[in-house]
Amino acid sequence: MGVGIVVVSHSRALAEAAVELADIMVQDSRPKVAIAAGLSDGRFGTDATEIMSAVESVNGPEGVVLFVDMGSAVMNAEAALELLGVSSEKIRILAAPFVEGITAGMVRAAMGGSVDAVAAAAEGVLDAKLVALGRTSLASSDAPAEDQESVEAEVVLVNEVGLHARPATRLAQLASKFDGELDVYFEDDDPADGMSAMSLMALGARKGSRLKLVASGTEAQQLLDAVVEFISSGMGD
Incomplete structure (x- = not known):
């Protein structure tokens, strides 16, 4: 339910x-x-x-x-x-x-x-607005997890609207299916939570933007591979 x-x-x-x-x-x-x-x-x-x-x-x-x-x-x-x-x-x-x-x-x-x-x-959604306005995220001072291996990849947005509402939601839904965490970096901003559509939208990434993806957790590689393929294919647009 x-x-x-x-x-x-x-x-x-x-x-x-x-x-x-x-x-x-x-x-x-x-x-x-x-x-x-x-x-x-x-x-x-x-x-x-x-x-x-x-x-x-x-x-x-x-x-x-x-x-x-x-x-x-x-x-x-x-x-x-x-x-x-x-x-x-x-x-x-x-x-x-x-x-x-x-x-x-x-x-x-x-x-x-x-x-x-x-x-x-x-x-945590207030963090997304703070990042969008170029201010310090409330979570930015949190210490990164220790002894947690991660995998990385870069990918370019190919869909027309970039990380707009529906593509961002689809991406977050996909990422949430895996046992892991996903940070999405764009330019010099704090990373977005790859499982939060609002956080992804706040990055303001458009068609042609290059994103850095960092996945961690039990299914980190599967998560990363699925997200790279999804973004590269246009995120359903």
Whole structure:
């Protein structure tokens, strides 16, 4: 069934628009999504009871993540989970940017990611915007893993739109099928997470751009080979 998504906002229109935007990225593999937004009389606001119902409607063995916009959305989401008495390991309120986070989270959930993976993708999406603006990534100071062998390759983008929304999503979906990690380098920017469509898009790589791919993990070589072939073939465009 996959991880369920709950979108909590003061504005129904805002929540629906954010989900509609994310739908472009997931297409036919859309995860379960419920919206708890606005008050019953049409005013701005959030309601803990509605949030409870939304969580219950998408909850399953894989768990649920909640995206909240601000203020009382956070408080009412916390109240809803407390009333439900659910495990914080399986149902989580995420500290993620609202629009980009929903998109990244839905994409990762559509790939079959766990609650941990969906949360990491959504909460880490701010790094992609920082990189795009030429600022320091929040994760850039993390120490690289020790004693982890990696394999590398370079490849040129041949599709017309480069790492735009749908090609980036297809690439991230492919990479996530392997037991490994993929860093994608373009020019002098910090590497993008090859399993995050939003991170890949932030590189701004276009047709003719040369990418450096660094794969690590148990299936590093298989991952690298598959990605090189996929990019070289045009990424489905």
